[in-house]
Amino acid sequence: MWSSLARSSRSLAGQFLAFQVLVVGVVLIAVAAVSVAQSTKEFRDVRGQRMIAVAENVASTPVVRDRYADPFAARLLAPDVDRAVALSGAGLAELIDRTGVVRASSDPSRVGKTVGFGPSRVVEGRAWFGDLDIDGRHAMAGQVPILSSDGRVLSVVSVSEPYPSVWQLLSGAGERLLVYLGLGAALGLLASWLLSRRIKRHTRGLEVAEIAGLAEHREALLHSIREGVIGVNTDGVITVVNDSAQELLGIGPEVVNRPVRDAGIDPAVADFLVSGENGHDVVIATPTRVLALNRRAATSQGQRIGTVTTMRDSTELASMQGQLSSHKSVTDTLRAQTHEFANQLHTISGLVQLGEYDSVRDLVGALTRRRAEINAAVTQHISDSAVAALLIAKTTLAAESGVSLQLTDDSHLAALSPAMATDVITVLGNLIDNAVDVSEGTLASRVTVHIDDGDGLTIEVADSGPGVPQAQRSEIFSRGVTSKPDVPGGRGIGLALVRLITAQHGGTAEVRDAADGGALFVARLPRIKSVTHA
Missing domain, CATH: 3.30.450.20 (PAS domain)
Structure with a gap:
């Protein structure tokens, strides 16, 4: 039971209720302070004028003006000072001579005492009202001089009233404070109830500790x-x-x-x-x-x-996919060569059966020269055996698709380390595959490859396809969807892998318009160096 009470007291709604009560208390204290200040100012303004008016009335009384210096003034003028107190509600009325000696007072014990005039300038002949300390109490006093016919100050009439205490001031404003208290409490409770309902609705009934725990668990799970x-x-x-x-x-x-x-x-x-x-x-x-x-x-x-x-x-996965793509390309090349060799063997078998041995010799010689020409066209410019083998295989595979793959006469590539050769094969193979795909069925059906290792390594592959629109050039190397092989970029991840490999070697990959139409893909790998053989 106590645990449930403790839980409820620590609930979010309970905390807001306590906060509202605190706010109401602060408001009431502020209202009380304002009320006291206003009551004090009102007392000073109203009672100050009242005190000086009563003092003027006493000072103008003929008996006071005639008997102010009488040795028996305290007894003779007592009725007048008592009447001033009774009529005004003041606390004290006195007749004081110029030296500050009390000659008559509504408090007989003060007769004969010497008092100070404080900040008053009444001895100079000016009426005054303000604050004075009388017998240790803060009071509002009004002082009026009794003047002679030539303007000299003969005596002073002082009427004063002590300031009410704070409790008396608050009591005077009690009804007003009770109204404020009722309104503040009602508004505070209503606001607390509405706020607690809103909080429970948005936090689904969870308390602060539970919300903090959920947030901590969420952060831990998210970052793990x-x-x-x-x-x-x-x-x-x-x-x-x-x-x-x-x-x-x-x-x-x-x-x-x-x-x-x-x-x-x-x-x-x-x-x-x-x-x-x-x-x-x-x-x-x-x-x-x-x-x-x-x-x-x-x-x-x-x-x-x-x-x-x-x-x-998916960097490693993409690299593996690139390797698989290269293996698939080799497989496709072997299949194309198998198909080509099968046709050639069938032709030779037919000629042998017909006894056309001279024709067999001519056909074999032509095939040998053709293969030698393709190999020579590549190997005289490409010294790396792996890259040369890729180009020869891609030439045969492109020919099966009706596309002419040519290596420019000014191409040059020295032997590479195995790791470098693997990256170059991946870049070159993906660019050629992309170019062959878009060039197949076009009027020229041509793919041109240029390789230059004079300053780093530059690979250029031009095709006879429709080209790449300007709007797609900024993202063609960045984005591909693996489930759709016909996305912009031709082979999905292929061009993205080209960009990744070139970036890893501090290079770039870009596409622009080829001189003879189509697209020109350029890959630069400045950190690739050739291997010098002894």
Whole structure:
């Protein structure tokens, strides 16, 4: 029972009720202070004028003017000073000579005492009212001089009334304070009740400790997820980003509450985050990583509040896909060569059966020369055996698709280390595959390859396809969808992988218009160096 009472006393609604009561108390104290100040000012203004009026009335009384200096003035003038007190409600009325000696007083014990005039200038012949300390009490006093016919001050009439205590001032304003108290308490309780209902509705009945616990658990779970998670509201502002997302995007926790485009995120990823549409398995290549992103809309109480995007690092997966693509290309080349060799063997078999041995010799010689020409056209410019083999295989595969693949006469490539050769094969193979795909069925059906290792390594692949629109050139190397091989960019992840590899070697990948029409893809790898053989 006590635990439940303690829980209820610590509840959010209870805390707000206590706060409201505190506010009401502060308001009442402020009202009391204002009331006391106003009552004090009212007392000073009203009673001060009253005191000086009574003093003037006493000073103008003939008996007072005639007998003020009489040795028996205290007894003779007692009725007059008592009447002044009775009529005005003052506390004290006195007749004081110029030296400050009390000659007559409504308090007989003060007769003969010497008193001070304080800040009063009544001895100079001026009437005055203000604050004085009389027998240790703060009082409002009015003082009027009794003047001779020539203007000299003969004596002073002083009428005073002590200031009421704070409790007396508050008692005088009691009804007003009770009204304020009732209104304040009623408004405080009503506001507390409405506020507690609203809080319970928005917090689903959870208390402060429970909300804090949920927030801590949410943060712990969010930042322990291996996948990157980033939330963006409908205004394009980042609302949450976990540790994995910070690492994948190269950003810090300070990007929270900042617009996506001002957070230093790769432009292609930023465009995806603010597009607002659901996206599944979208692959975007940044300069250092290949990211697989999945975005879903986030709603609260039926209202859209933004999007939540998860992301995975698919760099290794993309590299493996590139290797698999290369193996598939080799397989396709072997299949094409098998088909070509089968046709040639059938032809030779037929000629042998017909006894056309001279024709067999001529055909074999022509085939040998053709193969030698293709090999020579490549190997005399390309010294790396792996890259040369790729070009020879791609030439045969392109020919099967009706596309002419040519290596320019000014191409040159020295031997590379195995690791470098693997990257070059991946870049070159993806660019050629993309060019062959778009050139197939065109009027020229041509792909031209230029390789130059004079300053780093530059690979240029021109095709006879329709070219790449200017609007797509900024993102063609960045974005691909693995489930649709016919996306812009031709082969989905292929061009993204080209950009990743070139960036890893400090290079760039770009596309522009080719001189003879179509597109020209240019990949630069400045950090690749050839291997010098002894």
